[in-house]
Amino acid sequence: MKFCSECGGTTETLIPEGDSRLRAVCSTCKTIHYVNPKMVLGTIPAWGDQVLLCRRAIEPRYGLWTLPAGFMEVEESTANGAMRETMEEAGARIELGSLFSVFDIPHVNQVHLFYLAQLKDLEFAAGPESLEVKLFTEDEIPWNLIAFRTITATLKFYFHDRRQGVMSIHTGDIRELRLPHEPYTDLDRRQ
């Protein structure tokens, strides 16, 4: 942040009194500008033993597969946001289930939440940010063409839990270090 969004003055980076972190502070009106991580919300839309994936029509990871997901907007709940993204990206009407995964990705300042979901019908269709949307069984999923590690992890846990017959919540961190052939986790602002 170079300029104050309140008065247009220049900002300087300093630790405000009573704080312990560097913040952008306006030199003119003294407003402190906090920056906080963002939430990405998505669903695992199921139809029998299949799940619905979207092939990305936008960067990053153009052409790779993902669960429908995107940034949480103001004045919505995580559940409503997850449903909205599922409609926007996959044109899919769902019955929302429980919260299924919560993954931290500290190096990109994001937290990803995925909800279980049941497709209400098969009238889904690619939205403007998807090249195509398609149902996959576990064996059919293009595991080496998944866009983000939180998607891979969520899908792995999902099929594992389904085999066990018990869905539980899964939490954890996705760290910056990558294994060979693993894609990065960062989502762009417009997903």
Next chain:
Amino acid sequence: MKFCSECGGTTETLIPEGDSRLRAVCSTCKTIHYVNPKMVLGTIPAWGDQVLLCRRAIEPRYGLWTLPAGFMEVEESTANGAMRETMEEAGARIELGSLFSVFDIPHVNQVHLFYLAQLKDLEFAAGPESLEVKLFTEDEIPWNLIAFRTITATLKFYFHDRRQGVMSIHTGDIRELRLPHEPYTDLDRRQ
């Protein structure tokens, strides 16, 4: 947002091409400024059948009781943020447990996450944002002096689960409509 944080130019509120929501867009450099909800992270620090609460030394809800919690910072995980806030507000060293509650509060654009925690010792102490910190059994908790509804809900679920002998995750929305005598849920920026 009145001024662009990138170039200092004035912003206008419009729906960008390909978007469906009003955004602050810079009239000069065309940067789109997104606003997203914030996460509040906290813990339920337990010691035997007691939990540690903090009495707020800051507005809003000065003097009322809360679990240690505060806004997630960049470059930290939800778990690390919850531990940091517990140290900052209650001076308490904890062993972090599972994610316990996730509450949406859409009307204040916040999501609150609370983790289970075990106190490592009794050497806790009020931080600068707390008047005092104290252990309470369920019967001793000042239920009508709790600062926020997400705290009340988290504590009620916690003691309920403990009686049942099974801790599970709890999710839900906190809506704007209040019942009589219920405090508001909004947290201030500095909690």
